[in-house]
Amino acid sequence: MLSVEHNALQQTLPTLSHGYKRMRDDLHDTQQSVWPKKRSKPSPANSSSLSSNQSSTNNNSNNNNNNNNNNGDTSSPSSKNALMLLHELKPSVEYKLVAQTGPSHRPIFTMAVEVNGQVFEGMAQTKKEAKQAAAEKALRSFSDLPFQLPDDLANESEATTATTTTTTTTVNTDNDITNDSSSLLIENNDNIQRTTQSPNIVEPREIQSGLSPLYLLNQLKRDAQFEAITDEASSSSSLLTTNEQREFKFAVIVDGQRFIGMGRNKKIAKTRAAQLALEKLFGMCFDKEGGIPIESDTLPTDLPYSRRNLADRIATCIQDKFNQLTHNDVRIQRRKVLAGVVQTRNYDLETMEVICVTTGTKCINGDRLTLNGQSLNDCHAEIIARRCLIRYCYQQLKLLIEENNHESIFEKIPDSDRFRLKSSITFHLYISTSPCGDGRLFAPQEAVSEQSPSSTTTNQDPNNKQTGHSLRKSRGLLRTKIEAGEGTIPVTAKSLYQSMQTWDGILGGERLLTMSCSDKLCRWNFIGLQGALLSVLIEPIYYTSIIIGSLYHSEHIRRALFARIENLVKNIPTPYGLRRPFISGVSSPEMRTTSRAPNHAFIWNCVDQKCEIVDTLGGLTTSRESSFISKAVLFQQWLTLMRQIKLDTVPTIYCDAKQLEANYQTAKIEINKAFQKGGFGLWIIKPHEQDEFDLSSGDATLLRQTNQSMPSMD
Template identity: 35%
Template sequence: MMNIELLTSNKHPICVLNELDVDYSFKDLMVLGPPHNRMFGVEITVADMTFEGWGHSKREARAAAARACLAAFLARAGRVMPTNDKPQDFTADENLYSASEFQSMDTTTSETVSIPDMSNQIKNKQGNSSPAVTPSPARHSSAPTWAPPRTRVPSTCCMRTTPAHLHMHLRAGSPLDSAQAPLQLAHSMRFKVVCQIKEQKFEGYGSSKKLAKLAAARSALAVLEERRVEPLAPHHPARTGFLHQTLADHIANIINEKFSDMMKLDVMHSKRKALAGIVITINNNMKDARVIAVTTGTKCVSGEHMSVRGRAVNDCHAEVAARRCLQRHLYAELLKYASQPDPRVPILESDLEPVAGGGYQLKPNRQVHLYISTAPCGDGRIFSPHEQHEPEPDRHPNRLARGQLRTKIESGEGTIPVKNSVNTVQTWDGVMQGERLLTMSCSDKVARWCVVGLQGALLSRVLRPVYLHSLVLGSLLHPHHMYRAICGRIEAFITSLPPPYRLQRPLLARAASTEARTPARAPTFSVCWCCTTPDPEVLNATTGKLENGQPSLLCKQSMFARWQHVVRRLPQLPQELDDVKAPAQLPSNLESLLYKEAKQMCPVYQAAKERLFEAFENAKLGRWIKKPIEQDQFVCELVDADPKALFA
């Protein structure tokens, strides 16, 4: 009689057979798969019964066959093999996914991700005339053979291996394909690797082929994990507020590729420390994704180079410059309406559409995505890399300054809390006499865009607010801290926002191709490209102007000239707020209108901005620091400029 306790012990299955004094013999069946991912088949015969086992080595295959034999013995005794009821972890050598799970994972393009059928390889091993190996009635197996496809991933396919190794197990016979040539930049080599699972492709980038393969496999693994969770819980809280990984990776990839392509002939200016870009999609479809802006930069203008004529760009940080490039695109879209006989007739290929009653808005099926290669400076990156998603308790040295408004340091990097600043009001003469020019951090500016929109005060006269749909980071994404920085810290304090303004909560994501830290000194220039022009501008971040000393197309003077051109030719948005009502007609002397006065002609926007500043103060997070008012006391000097050059 069989020893049931011995059968159910945790000993090696072959050791159990030896202790049971059972006569058995092994026979090698075949070897399948490519050299990097061999699958060995072994047959064990006990009395008149035959069992099969498969593994990535003969030793694993023999153990699997012996385990199948013991399972049959227990089945005759009415017992089952013991199972491991411990919770799943990422270090256990256990099967994490089944083939049925992979076959049910629909991708964003309605493709099917599944383990490939290896039956053709079996036929080739045995010859065309031989049938595929299938278990006979008297033959038992620890797992189905490769024909039909196995219902379980091999036990060696575990999360302890790298994502690239996991891909090799799931996609036997189809390794990650390297790009034909590396994407070369002046400061580093960026390699592109494509991971393909069935018809779905995942791209990865890195400074080495190893890192690129790791990024491609990580992207594929993230999508497979999304598909595994989503059918069971479409509104799972862990997925709430996050952009699909496939779309996030696509956004990051096309922005990096665009930057590499436009700077391949400019070695000097291809160096960068931070990269940002804006992409517009239609119904979140990757095939319709268009790159609107690509920018670099980490510096602000020096106080001595501030311009009282609006000819200098104050903030050349990449994400801030990308937003100004988006405004250029919005002006170009409005120019299409201003150039036709009836500006109220919708234009099919435009991103904007007319609004009943006057003005325009972003089409509802358009989404604006902002990509930044690293977390924006300020509150969004004040955390330890080893923190959990929701640290309890918070032990960071700067935990008492969580959510605090912060300012950038003139001619330097990093930020400091506003409450530590000596003055909260900046004056022109103070800056000219040597006081440091303070500029709000990028995290604070993104938080501002989530309330008042990306379009700015001037465009609010003719355009409804344009909000971010998602924020994709290349590195240093901590969802808990990033959410707090861009909207969480004020959501309980902001009230009475005038419609159509609201608190927007962008979706978050981190690209699989993570950005490596660049220890080199940050360059003092900023590269800015907008889809309205073929070539980028290169700004001197210290002076806020082009390297030849001319003003940039992103400066206030250029924006003011575009506004004056379109506002004369387009219907205005209603500007009514309680007892405040802006005049429906523009003043006749637009040429003498000051830039600051033009911004005040949008009282609804100004009211929403004041509600935002009040929310920060009510939350005791500091007071928003503004630039000296003398900067906005200028008139438009480009009223008679050529529209083709102005809107380029």
């Protein structure tokens, strides 16, 4: 009897030991995923042994997972990162337990996940490992997604893919190679494959994950290595177009294959190499983010450079200037949105001049509004960038009026006391992400419509959007920013009285409402950037291009910035009217920042050549002074110029001065009517009391600040 019990106990102990070991390993894996240890960089002497050990470990893991890789390719992404990466690319995926087989002490779990209508299963001894196996298979299926792929990628897929229009040419390295700045090269052993697109085919869309290709490649292939290529071929003039400088060339080595990218700087070269590796190994596509760019009314068609090159140069110009200004202070480097304005002459990229660089994502608190016009109500980066541009226009008018300097960007209109922008001058806006409001109402994974942007029509019914969109009822609506926070909400006002905010109501606790950046940009594309005061002196000025650094979707940004009311604006007085800017994304989108937005805004403009840090919740600088771009400072500059030009009595009350240009006010009313007529809501009106300040007596501090901050150009 005792021997029987002893034998039963001996048979049970291995099972308990195995179960305990499996539970302990799962707990260890969980701890490693939550608190990952810092991996030390292997020395060159030990790199070969470490690589062989890692390869052996990976092979054993693949064997234990019951040959999850169907095609036998060992270049699969690390199972440790498969779940995380698939969640970032497809946040809404769900895993289901399909089956549980095997004995109770050693079960085999089968987990399934559905991605784009396809079901992928993974089998393992734990549910976690089974999920990872299923996620890994799903990642490999990206070459089967419903967008066009090169032939060499389609052949690797198990499913049948659509016919592609991409041609692949193999060229020996000893031969002459000619390509443009956007060419991507694959080098395997001694050959280079160059992919070229058919000119009359719509290019494939980019996966809208909001993630950088460098980040994606690092998550999938931790051992990927980049190396700079400085051979004669990379510096040969035959690799460059006639209008571009020498390009950088980087290669990334993944699973023994080399993928080469070229660009005008190292970051772009590395990004393009990573893009090509992801396209070749995982079927991802990064050629166009969110569809094709939106053409402009004024941008010439015979420029000596590509539209994408223009967008990349503008973005790099602003980013480099911001890095140059903030490299000594980590505190002001913190930002969520970066914006800036660039000026060009005769569309020559070599004449680029940075007008301003700004950051910021918040608005003033309602209880900190002022009645003297010295605080900034809206500190979103693209809004204060426009105020910096207005300040620059005042300085250029001063050059022409006071000094008769013909280097000014303005010229006098014959037989008139008004001025206009020279035809050779253009302004370009860069925003590191899509503007808040309607321009950001889309899912990053959303497919681009089959329609081209030019064929999109404006719907007068805001609910009559594309069928199937989860946000179709909200798209196109006017939206307001959240006080002292981020994000926007639709306008709820149903009558004129509800759309008017009152001073005592806000001080009593009502929320201060500020229109979203998408709505403001939309109105500026019709009435200009100059504002009510400058409209008395100059003809309207517009952005020639708007470059979006990330979360760019051509259909939605087009609708947000002009298309939703394009056919609804009637009887707008000349010279006001729609000027469609060129709108485009960039080759290397910025990564989405998940950190908390700071409560300050960074401002630099070329007039003052100084950096300002503004408390976004209070609207004043950190030294409790008025900003150089506040209402009061700009109004004082306007008064100075008006007294030199106009012989009539100049109003010194801000709200009265804004009413001088009747056509501008009429244009604003027509735009607001168009929004209301289309069912998109009512434009929210700020309290009138904040515009009733008077500068007749002149604030001594304000006058001194204005005079000191308006330098003249020699």
